[in-house]
Amino acid sequence: MTMGELAGMIAAIAFLIIAVSLAIVLIKLSKTVDEVNRNINSISQDVDVISKQAEDIMASSNSLIKDIDEKVNVLDPVYRAAADVGQSVSDLNEATQNLTKKFQNRNKKSFMEKVAGAGFKMFKK
Secondary structure, eight states, X not given: OOHHHHHHHHHHHHHHHHHHHHHXXXXXXXXXXXXXXXXXXXXXXXXXXXXXXXXXXXXXXHHHHHHXXXXXXXHHXXXXXXXXXXXXXXXXXXXXXXXXXXXXXXXXXXXXXHHHHHHHHHHXX
C-alpha cells in the first residue's frame, strides 16, 4: 500500500466517522423535534381547554355580577327608606327636645310670676 492509498483510506475512514456521527446527531435531533412537536400539541390542547374554562368562568362572573347588581338595585330603596326613617326620628327627637325646653321655660316663668304675684300681694296688704 502506497502513501497515497493510505491517505485515501484514512480520509475515507474519517469521512465514514463524520457521516456516522452526523447520522447519530440527525437521528437524535429528529427525536427531539418529534418530542417538541408532541409537547406543542399537548400544550395547544391544554391551552384550548384552559381558554374554554376561562370563557365559562367569565360568563359565570358576568351572570353573578348582573345578579348582584339587580339585588343591589332592589335593596337600594330599602336603605334609602331606612335613612329617611332615621332622619325623621332624629327630627322628631329634636322637635321633642325643643318642645320640652319651651315647656320647662314656660313653667319657670309661671313660677316666677307666681312668686312675684305673691310678693305683690304681701305688699298690698
